[in-house]
Amino acid sequence: MVSNLVIYLDGRRAGVATQSNTGNLTFCYDESYRRSPNATPLSLAMPLAAAEHKKRVVLPYLQGLLPDSDDALRAIAQRYSVSRRSVFALLTQVGSDVAGAVEMRLEGEKSSDASHTRSNVRIVDDAELGRMLRHVVLEYAEGVAYDDQVGHFSLAGAQPKIALHRTSEGQWAVPLDATPTTHILKPVSGRMRRIDVVEQVTMDAARYLGNRVAPSRLHTIDGLDVFVTQRYDRKSVDGLWHRVHQEDLCQSLSVSPAKKYQRLEGGPGIASIAGLVKSLPFERDRRDVGRSFYQAFVFNVVAGCTDAHAKNYSVMLEGSNVSLAPLYDLITYAPYWDGETPLSSAMSVDGEYSLSKITAAQLIEAGHRFGLGDESADIVDRTRSAMVPAFEFAVENLPDHITKSSEVTEDLMRMLPQLPLVLS
Structure with missing residues (x-):
């Protein structure tokens, strides 16, 4: 059976990724998007000059939106009852909040980003947040899914992490509707001693030497040491959150x-x-x-x-x-x-x-x-x-x-x- 995932860039429909019943993958830009002034390509590997792109470039791009950890992929697959070997199936479940401006929806589903409701969230207290962070460490270590309501996001990389929204009042929250995550939280998992401190110091040293570095802070949440990065691919314009x-x-x-x-x-x-x-x-x-x-x-x-x-x-x-x-x-x-x-x-x-x-x-x-x-x-x-x-x-x-x-x-x-x- 042929499956389609519609890909939006900050609420604007860009095209459709298609998986055939043989597993072949393609991505095809919508002609109206491709021809529009100032359209942004999905990837430098998929220029707008060509309407359709083949599996050779589509698969690595989609793989790059998912965690690098096999155990983390196994936990996602268990949570949503899909195959961990199917990048396409995984992204049908967690593709609504990934790196960049991308939002993925099944054919027939509307982009929530296309609406102007981008501030709807569920506040979480430190105790609930602590459980989320401890569970994501276990998911990356054991491949077992927990039932935390943390949203349908996907974060690339090998370290345990979750993505949340930070309100203007400084509260942590699970995004609802079209509200994007704004921060990435990495709990210290114990594999490397106080890696959060080392990362913060290295980031600040790089900034001191003139490099542009993502904003970050050290937090203690429910007794856990946590490295928190502000997402540079999210921005607020006139109170409305956008994906970049x-x-x-x-x-x-x-x-x-x-x-x-x-x-x-x-x-x-x-x-x-x-x-x-x-x-x-x-x-x-x-x-x-x-x-x-x-x-x-x-x-x-x-x-x-x-x-x-x-x-x-x-x-x-x-x-x-x-x-x-x-x-x-x-x-x-x-x-x-x-x-x-x-x-x-x-x-x-x-x-x-x-x-x-x-x-x-x-x-x-x-x-x-x-x-x-x-x-x-x-x-x-x-x-x-x-x-x-x-x-x-x-x-x-x-x-x-x-x-x-x-x-x-x-x-x-x-x-x-x-x-x-x-x-x-």
């Missing part, structure tokens, strides 16, 4: 999330990302996206952010305009490093992955792929020399309820100067 379109670089390059690591699975690296940047239609976007990505890439390599794969970079899409999205999921490995175990970059630099073997000259040369010329040397030198002050600033500015002399921050500041590319 974005996609990660694996989606842009039609690469399955299972192949996100260049080092482990042959996923996207500097060469393919530079090629994508060069293909952008506007020269200013090629320049700005190239520079912003390169600066972020250098930060991740120098800071020892060993998980900086292609899904941890995204682009914002608005009409034909493209910009690098604010950075997210930045975590230095420094506080967990013993000083001896080899550390590897998620992407190679001139064919080299080992942080102890990557040279500053190789990093500078990588910048030439983005047309930066001599500026790449300035970015590398500034990042290397200011890395320790950036982290010192970030630790000093941790919120009052976090002990600034905690063991994890002490380990971070002790090991950070020992990272191979850091100048101290």
Whole structure:
């Protein structure tokens, strides 16, 4: 049986994704949408110049909207009685609130985003929110669904997380109707010691060095340590919430999330990302996206952010305009490093992955792929020399309820100067 999912971008019908009875997937833009002025493509891999796009590009895009965790997919499948192996079936259940401006509806269902009711929510107290957070940790660990009423959202990535709406009064709420989620909450699951603190400090250090970074805060909710990120793909205009379109670089390059690591699975690296940047239609976007990505890439390599794969970079899409999205999921490995175990970059630099073997000259040369010329040397030198002050600033500015002399921050500041590319 043929199944259709209508795809809307912030309430505007863009086209239809179709799965045939043999499992083939296609996406076809509505002609009226494709021909309209300032239409935004669903993906850079699915340009508006072509009306129909095949499974080779459609499947990786849809996969990128779902969690990377098999156990999390199993829990979603159990909750809605669908196959965890069917991306299409999963998105029929959780596709109403995903990354970017996308809302997915079965044929015949209207987009709730098309209405002007985007402020209807159900307030949750700390006790209920604590249960939700504890349950999502178990779902990612065990693949067992719980009956929390957390909405039909889907969050990409491998870490346990939920998405909620934050009201103007500062209350957490489950969105109803067309109201989008506005924040992502990641509970500390215990796999890495105080990873929330490490992520906050790394994000703040990246911002200190001039990178655009997603707003984030550390919270304690019902006794749980929680890392909270404000969604940059949501915005409020005159009291009405809107979804803003974005996609990660694996989606842009039609690469399955299972192949996100260049080092482990042959996923996207500097060469393919530079090629994508060069293909952008506007020269200013090629320049700005190239520079912003390169600066972020250098930060991740120098800071020892060993998980900086292609899904941890995204682009914002608005009409034909493209910009690098604010950075997210930045975590230095420094506080967990013993000083001896080899550390590897998620992407190679001139064919080299080992942080102890990557040279500053190789990093500078990588910048030439983005047309930066001599500026790449300035970015590398500034990042290397200011890395320790950036982290010192970030630790000093941790919120009052976090002990600034905690063991994890002490380990971070002790090991950070020992990272191979850091100048101290």
